[in-house]
Amino acid sequence: MLEQPKDFIGNILAILTSKPLARPDFKDIVAKWKMVVVLETDYYPVTIRFDKGMRVEHGDIPHPTLRVNAKLSTIIELVKGKTSPIRALLNGGLKVKGILRHPRATLRFYRLISSSLKR
């Protein structure tokens, strides 16, 4: 489903998402997605491509479907369960560009992330 990324954050994302993507039903659903998400962090950006699977690459691209911005420390808070994506969105720890233009992509990405963060 997911090629091993070569960069650090890509690997973290790969490990976090590996659990929901191991479920065949969810894997089949994700395989149908066609969108690009750029995750901007205070370390560096990664581009997550959904196209017959999921691929994480180091770096940014212009005009992604969604552009998500979060510090790595916020991502760690999410991982630890100290905050939720919604709460982080509301307090500004997490910013998403493209919500209005691409609500379905936003919901899909939220679903993937919230499934990945489940303990």
Added chain:
Amino acid sequence: MTTVSLKQKLISIVGEQYVSDGLAEKYVYSFDMTENPPKRPAMVVMPESVQQLQQIVRIANKDRVPLVPFVTGQNIGGLTIPQVDDAVTVDLKRMNKIVEVDDEAMYAVVEPGVTFGHLRKYLDEHNPSLTYTYPLAPPYTSVLANALLQGLCDLSTMRGAMGDFINGLEAILPTGEIVRAGSAIMGDGNWFGRYPLPDLVGLFSGWQGMSGFVTKIAVQLWPKKQFTRHAALFTFGEVPTTELLKRIARAQLIDDADCMSLSIVKMLLGVSPPVQVYGGEPDYGTLLTLSGNIEKEADAKYELIETFVEDARKNESRQLLVDWDAISRMLGDQAKSWVDFPSDAFKVLTEYDGLTWVGTYIHPKHWGEALSGGRKIVEKYGFELMAYLKPMNSMHFGEFKFIIRFPKDDATVEKVRHCNEELLDFALSLKALPYKTPVWAAKKLQQNADPGFVELLKRIRKTLDPNGIMNPGRWGL
């Protein structure tokens, strides 16, 4: 003496099964993982007891046969490769008794063949309240060899190099006499320390087998703490990283700090070679280990580290301390690989058939500069960036090394040699001292060191080993 008559004499001591001059055995003992040139011994002998070894040494001294001590050959310095023709490699792995563990004075007396794995298993079964340590090497490496080579381990951040853990030893001199150093000169069951005495452990520690065979060594053990926790520190920049580690180590909050280039962390995550550095990635990942007799003690130490990291974030907001619960979730099963890295390091380091490093101990004031300069050299040669550093002895000094894993083709080996020479020249210019020193590095060290020290080494060696049979050529002496 002819090889045939020497072989017969050795067979008469240890039995036919434990002497070989076969091509296969000579080949196996002729090289290690490093770029150091191979050389075959004339013969390999495996004694089982001090008495057998003493007889071998006496014959060798009488007949001027060079002897090379060997246990597992896992050092990264070519230290068991013979330097002269017609040497006999003396493999000590059959001498593998744990002679004594003293729970009250907290020491173990072991023979050369006892490995870290053996000692750990023994302590778990018989003395569960005590612990020893493990090095940056597999569990099947020798406790005695690592202590005598003054290597680092998972207690070095708090307690220094393993040479400092030695309470005393028994050795066979090159002339065949058996001697002791340390408190056990008063008899068995009394290996509690080295002082107050002339410190004759120094005649064997750091000598790479040039002054005799150490047949028993007493090493300090420590009480096992009830609570241990880990954390990961991700940092940017060589100087900011070392400054933060200095502050944490000086406060004596941690048992251990394994700081490594992020590339090594990525290797543990399974990133395939060659592992590259991407812009924006943290330069270093450090595994911190801290402990306490009660949970609160460990937690309080962690809280103090958090304040140090918060201070560091005022200059670089991306410096990040992450507790182990989060790391376990972020890195999955590989989080355990990171904790196990020192003793399981070869899993990623032996990607190819070649592995080497220039490792040095250095004054804390030069630590960051050394790391920064070394990085530039490794990058110039195009090798993967694999720095590994450790605060030593509560930050009385620092350790750093640049690890290179490489395929052993001629062109790459030559490139590795040039890179290592340049790394060492740079380290020596900062007055760093190479450890587990290969011959080429020892020669460079001597060119830079006080000539009086080198002369003293030669004089002591001549006194102890008048016929020059013990590991001749080692250290370029």
